Amino acid sequence: MALTLVPKVVPIRNREITQQKLIGAVGKVLAESGFRHLGINQVAREAGVDKKLIYRYFGGLPGLLAAYGDTAHFWPSAEELLGEDCEVAGTMPPHQLIR
Incomplete structure (x- = not known):
């Protein structure tokens, strides 16, 4: 019986995806807990990655x-920014709109 070697599957780590997970986790932690409770451990846990990656x-x-x-x-x-005044903003001159 011949032995067939199966190549070992190595997970591909994607830095960009991990960075986006971390950035998204910051937004979620800020929305739920605010700046006062924002920390490395909480963000890493929310993103599901090791804090060393931060x-x-x-x-x-x-x-x-x-x-x-x-x-x-x-x-x-x-x-x-405009709230319910979106239609009014379309009629404003640029200098007033920027202000």
């Missing part, structure tokens, strides 16, 4: 927060 990919919590601040999830949408 240091490896972002240099620590400040770098991860900066990355979160660079996403669209951090900034309010135009609808959130």
Whole structure:
């Protein structure tokens, strides 16, 4: 009987996916607990990854927060800023709209 070798399957680790998980976890932790309770352990647990990756990919919590601040999830949408006045904003001159 011939022995067939099956190649060992090595899981592919995707840095970008892990970084996005961590950035998303920051948003979720902030929404649920606020800045006061934001920490490395809580974010890593929420993302389902080892906390060492926060240091490896972002240099620590400040770098991860900066990355979160660079996403669209951090900034309010135009609808959130304008509230119920979206139609009125379309009629305003640019200088008033920016103000």
